[in-house]
Amino acid sequence: MMKYYFSTEKMSVGYHGQPLIENIEIALDKGEILTLVGPNGAGKSTVLKSIARQLSLIGGTVCLDGKDVEKMSGTQLSQNMAVVLTEKLRTELMTCEDVAASGRYPYTGRFGILSDADRLAVREVMELVRVTDLKDQDFTRISDGQRQRVMLARALCQAPQILILDEPTSYLDVRYKLEFLSLLQELCRKKGLTVIMSLHELEFAARISDKILCLNGKYMERFGSPEEIFTPGYLSHLFSIETGSYDEENGTMELEPAGGEPKVFVIAGGGTGRNVYRRLQRQGIPFVTGILFSNDLDYPVARALAAEVIEAEAFEPITQTCLERAKKRLVECERVICCKDSFGTFDRANEELLAYAKHIKPQLIVQTNFEVIELDQKEQNKSQEQKDHDKFNSVTQKSKVENQNQTHNVRKEGIAPINQKR
Amino acid sequence: MQHRRKMRYTAAFLLLGIGVLAAVALNVCIGTVEIPLADILSSLRGQTIQNERILWDIRLPRTLAALILGGALALAGYLLQTFFHNPIAGPFVLGISSGAKMAVALVMVFLMGRAVRVSSTAMIAAAFLGAMLSMGFVLVMSRKVEQMSMLIVSGVMIGYICSAITELVVTFASDAQIVNLHNWSRGSFSGMTWEQVQVMAGVVAVTSAVVFLLSKPLGAYQLGEAYARNMGVNIRLLRALLVVLSSFLSACIVAFAGPVSFVGIAVPHLVKSLLGTAKPILMIPACFLGGSVFCLFCDLLSRILFAPTELSISTVTAIFGAPVVLWVMIRRRQERTA
Structure with a gap:
């Protein structure tokens, strides 16, 4: 011994x-x-x-x-x-x-x-x-x-x-x-x-x-x-x-993610998304993010904060099923935030996802490269319906209104400075 | 730096030494009957002088008692402050003096009532028991209360209780005893005999020597118990020794001079400021000398201020000692906010 x-x-x-x-x-x-x-x-x-x-x-x-x-x-x-x-x-x-x-x-x-x-x-x-x-x-x-x-x-x-x-x-x-x-x-x-x-x-x-x-x-x-x-x-x-x-692996910690149905879809990768995730967390907005490779810089934070992460296997091209799933989730969200201004060879799927977002819901707020696209009328109606649904509960209603205001901030002040910095 | 410090220590000890000599000389010379210094020197050489009896039977024993007991008192205060990590601890505020006083009063009344002469040793023993009793109570309290101020408050309360009991005993004692007890219970260096001086010198010398030998572990203890333990100090033994030694010193003072206030608190702080360090190896002898000077000075004032009426020693020590305590508390507050 x-x-x-x-x-x-x-x-x-x-x-x-x-x-x-x-x-x-x-x-x-x-x-x-x-x-x-x-x-x-x-x-x-x-x-x-x-x-x-x-x-x-x-x-x-x-x-x-x-x-x-x-x-x-x-x-x-x-x-x-x-x-x-x-x-x-x-x-x-x-x-x-x-x-x-x-x-x-x-x-x-x-x-x-x-x-x-x-x-x-x-x-x-x-x-x-x-x-x-x-x-x-x-x-x-x-x-x-x-x-x-x-x-x-x-x-x-x-x-x-x-x-x-x-x-x-x-x-x-x-x-x-x-x-x-x-x-x-x-x-x-x-x-x-x-x-x-x-x-x-x-x-x-x-x-x-x-x-x-x-x-x-x-x-x-x-x-x-x-x-x-x-x-x-x-x-x-x-x-x-x-x-x-x-x-444990990175020695970082994240606060509690916002609960509820995801409202925002974040297209990110390569470290562009982390700060957007945290900003959304601070404002209490649940979100979905993708498509991230499982070794992406954004991935650990996304796992900690996102309601759902559309992930792809590292060092492999993104599969069609993965892209389809991302598209499906994107349609369900009220808005889309795109953090990337360019897409690499292996990142074509994300480029396609953004194009899809612009195509399918051109009025959806898509913020990419200082571009702001106005909120879709139908989407507004949808959130109005949601509000009506919650009408019997005034507290919930109030918080919804607040949420709306907050999401407004994301667009106006929240996201823009990040892009400017870059 | 090292050199400057040594200079300061030497200067401080010189100052204290000269202070003691000067105070002794003044105490012996001044009084209702003036004895010139020249007479004293010739008397020491064995020549006959005028007022020889006053010099040898009254002035010298009293002066020596003030010197020895003053030093012991300051040392007791220093030990208690170290023990409790409390800057305003002292035998008087913690009620240890009062406990000793109560025990001595009880013994005196009890024995005198039976016409038994009370020996110095018996007095010290009684005082020691009383001191240990109070100290035990303070120790129990110190476990229960964390705050420094509460410890002092509980000490003061014990002091009051013991004083009340002493008063009660005095009230029911016979007239002759009361006169005796009354003077003593107010605190005074008067009426010392050579026999008493011998006993107190022996006890105080031995106790102080033991304290001095403890200066190394005391230095470690000052830093906090955990660190002292890490440096290999036997905390239990050291604490026990501190309790016994400080009680013994306090008891010795009370047995001979009654309770004397504020010397135990004030002198260590004055000496610390003088030395610019709290190292026990320097503080212990310096405290002793400082306490001697302080008590000799106060005793002189108590005798001559309103002569022929004599003030109790505590009256004078409080006037000089209490402001020092206030100063210490203010300075500590400033340090904490700084």
């Missing part, structure tokens, strides 16, 4: 002797990054605290480099394992250098006086984490991003083998998030540091982690590489996503 650098065996964690999560099995090699993901309250912090001996284990063992963590002395532990927690560090009249230097604690003598070697180590770490400029600043007066870096410096001053971080990027803006995680990656590569952390940003978790541990508050659901974890639909299940959707 292969020996892992860090491992837990049948670890049970919880509070006051009550197990929250049982039988956690983690196995990591030196220099790997493990990320804990899971919904709020899933026990990520509890697991991290238990590994870091902030909480006593309810059962099982935690092993670091062949040694039982629970049996280490306080000093031994602090020389091997450092933490960056969500708890704020309380400081009073302390400069950032003082804070970083407090990490030398396990290496100083009876009275905690820093030696020259300690000072040198602190300076090196501060240089590495790029906080040297802050060294004389008061710790309470720097930004969150800087503070997190100083906290990392403090942890690294302990010269640990393993670093435990609880949501280290939560309060950082996107630039600091990228910087902070890049720094962690660099440390793992250069110094062979092993990292265990929790992240709320799944897109980062998927990118930085060597291993991912999924927790759901009751048990450990999955443990493995990001490819094994981020399978389609899994995260929606883990986080019980009911409104909106999360795309």
